[in-house]
Amino acid sequence: xxxxxxNDVWLSEGFATYFTLLYTEYATGREAFVEGLRRSRDNVxxxxxxxLQYHPSSGVLARYGDKSAIAPSGxxxxxxxxxxxxxxPEPVTTGASDGIYTELVSAPFDEGTAVVTR
Numbered sequence: 001x002x003x004x005x006x007n008d009v010w011l012s013e014g015f016a017t018y019f020t021l022l023y024t025e026y027a028t029g030r031e032a033f034v035e036g037l038r039r040s041r042d043n044v045x046x047x048x049x050x051x052l053q054y055h056p057s058s059g060v061l062a063r064y065g066d067k068s069a070i071a072p073s074g075x076x077x078x079x080x081x082x083x084x085x086x087x088x089p090e091p092v093t094t095g096a097s098d099g100i101y102t103e104l105v106s107a108p109f110d111e112g113t114a115v116v117t118r
């Protein structure tokens with residue numbers, strides 16, 4: 001079977017990963033299953049949870065805010081990123097969180113992007 005897009009790949013690989021872990025649990029026990037789940041989440045894009053709580057003051061926005069940026073509305077999740085000169089909000093879709101780090105399921109930036117937390 002050939003997958004047409006990422007959604008198809010995710011379904012295919014997601015089931016393969018899960019069933020591999022189920023076999024691991026059957027063969028070696030629950031702890032190995034849980035450890036496998038934890039390891040499968042180590043390679044995701046994540047940010048400090050504080051980044052999702054950050055809201056710049058009007059003074060910070062006046063000094064560093066990207067004038068062309070559109071501020072997030074309502075309860076939309078966003079993180080503020082810096083290009084070294086200005087800051088701007090970027091919309092994100094969040095996943096799992098342990099209270100310290102939050103997984104980003106969807107984000108318009110890559111690993112290594114400077115994210116503002118305070």
